[in-house]
Amino acid sequence: MFTFSVHAVKQAQAKGMDLAAVRDAAQDPTITYANGRYAGQMRHIKGSIVAVVDPAKQIVVTVYENVTETALRPDQTDRDAMAYGLRTAKRKGGK
Numbered sequence: 001m002f003t004f005s006v007h008a009v010k011q012a013q014a015k016g017m018d019l020a021a022v023r024d025a026a027q028d029p030t031i032t033y034a035n036g037r038y039a040g041q042m043r044h045i046k047g048s049i050v051a052v053v054d055p056a057k058q059i060v061v062t063v064y065e066n067v068t069e070t071a072l073r074p075d076q077t078d079r080d081a082m083a084y085g086l087r088t089a090k091r092k093g094g095k
Helices: 006-014 019-027 079-091
Strands: 031-034 042-046 049-054 059-065
Touching: 006 019, 006 059, 019 042, 019 049, 019 059
Parallel strands: none
Antiparallel strands: 031 042, 042 049, 049 059
């Protein structure tokens, strides 16, 4: 059975996601594919929930809503995050 990282619990709570539903997505996904960013992690998707899991450790690393663009958090400062922020700003008419 999958357990949760502290980060995953915080993300689920911040997004109003039920932890039982997140665990269900992790354990019984309808779509599964490798997380291209971190070796060994998988994205398990069920409904609108994406549970990023480490199957070897049986832990949910993080969780987010499927196909929903969100604003960057203050801690998201890496190159990929900044590029994403620039792309979304341009699509929304920003600079």
